[in-house]
Amino acid sequence: MDLRNRRERHHCWTVPPRQVIESRQQEGSDLIKPRRLPNPVLASPQHKTLHQELLFCHRRGLLPRKGPELQCVLENKRREQHKRRELALFPPSDLEVKLRRRQQRLQVYELEQKKRSESLLNVPEFIRVRGTLKHIQSCFS
Template identity: 45%
Template sequence: MYSEIQRERADIGGLMARPEHREWNPELIKPKKLLNPVKASRNHQEMHRELLMNHRRGLGVDSKPELQRVLEHRRRNQLIKKKKEELEAKRLQCPFEQELLRRQQRLNQLEKPPEKEEDHAPEFIKVRENLRRITTLTSGERAL
């Protein structure tokens, strides 16, 4: 009986009986890989299949979330506006162009007051002028 136990140990430990193989060898027992319940689900498999098909077609999923894209777009627009303002500020620094702008503003002010006076006229004066135009048109039509 004692010899049978020794034989079984020798059979089980076969390679371990040698001094160079006394350590545990991972190749002797390979553990089975556990199944991931998420990957095993039908939903996940269908979504993965759909992603692969879209990738093959070239319909890639957006890599950035919508909020991040919007924020980047705003930042880009702000930088563009800032650069335009800086360019205009540099452009207006030229004394010749500043003088031209002042002249243009003065000319615009001289041209605008007559229009403003008409706009500020009381309502009855505007109606009276419209009536005069209507009466002159009707009398001109009678002459024809």
């Protein structure tokens, strides 16, 4: 019996009775209970919309990217190299040759236009105005 009484006493001391807990809660009701501060990142509307979009894509099975970004870049480079090798095996068609020639001519023409515009900027203003006046007079005569 003596052990039984000790256990009950020990139990009484470790766990406070219900009345004591309720009285402590009533005393604490006057105090302001602390709350966690909201995380500004999680509370932002951009984060919420992004999260909703990711959940939507996950449900439909359209995940944005699988694997790290570096791996994706390396895979893209490998694909491009493979395409270049395939194109190098076959001779270019007549259309491709003509398009390249035309592109080269256009680049040369653009470079000449740049040089002309730069040279006109270096010329004094009165010479530029005189040249335009001569052009205008010759058109009317």
